[in-house]
Amino acid sequence: MKIYNVLKILLVLMISSANSQPPKFDYGLSAYKKGNCMGCHKWHGDGGPGYGGAALSLRETGLDREQLTKIIACGRPGTNMPFFDKKAYIDDRCFGMKFSDFEGDDKNRPLVAKSYLNKRQIEAVVNFIINDLQGQKVSKDYCLKFFGKPTKSCDGL
Numbered sequence: 001m002k003i004y005n006v007l008k009i010l011l012v013l014m015i016s017s018a019n020s021q022p023p024k025f026d027y028g029l030s031a032y033k034k035g036n037c038m039g040c041h042k043w044h045g046d047g048g049p050g051y052g053g054a055a056l057s058l059r060e061t062g063l064d065r066e067q068l069t070k071i072i073a074c075g076r077p078g079t080n081m082p083f084f085d086k087k088a089y090i091d092d093r094c095f096g097m098k099f100s101d102f103e104g105d106d107k108n109r110p111l112v113a114k115s116y117l118n119k120r121q122i123e124a125v126v127n128f129i130i131n132d133l134q135g136q137k138v139s140k141d142y143c144l145k146f147f148g149k150p151t152k153s154c155d156g157l
């Protein structure tokens with residue numbers, strides 16, 4: 001009857017793990033962190049003043065999915081919004097422009113991100129902006145999701 005007991009334990013384990021809620025992993029949030037978007041747009045996504053100019057609010061942005069994807073991949077030359085696509089400005093995928101087109105034009109030269117995002121990560125961070133930020137006020141739920149635990153930033157939300 002030993003094997004029966006082993007099966008019983010396995011069954012109990014399976015049921016209890018199905019009932020416990022694992023922390024929800026959001027690939028888009030992890031891409032937001034990998035790209036250090038919060039370095040400029042802040043953890044809450046509302047942006048604000050920082051070194052080199054104000055990052056726009058991702059909660060108030062009016063850009064659609066296609067435009068969001070483009071600006072994250074290509075950055076916005078002439079501003080402090082960096083590009084996250086490793087191949088940007090190497091071939092002509094971004095506005096038909098290459099680095100050589102910016103020679104002698106340091107003011108508009110595209111800014112390289114500190115760490116690149118691949119296509120899937122860019123897609124995920126766009127989903128994250130659309131689902132968790134755009135058109136929404138910062139909430140306690142969002143704060144807990146971002147930090148993964150209660151922190152001082154979440155007090156008073």
Ligand code: HEC
Nearest residue numbers: 035036037039040053054055056061062076079080081082
């Ligand atoms: C080094 C600072 C910096 C980092 C890092 C950064 N941004 Fe930006 N971002 C900016 C600035 C500055 C602007 C405003 C550009 C302008 O003035 O048009 C901007 C603009 C944007 C916009 C356009 C908003 C609009 O309504 O036009 C989007 C979308 C955006 N950033 C997303 C991101 C995402 C996603 C990440 C991370 C993957 C990121 N940014 C990382 C500085 C940054």
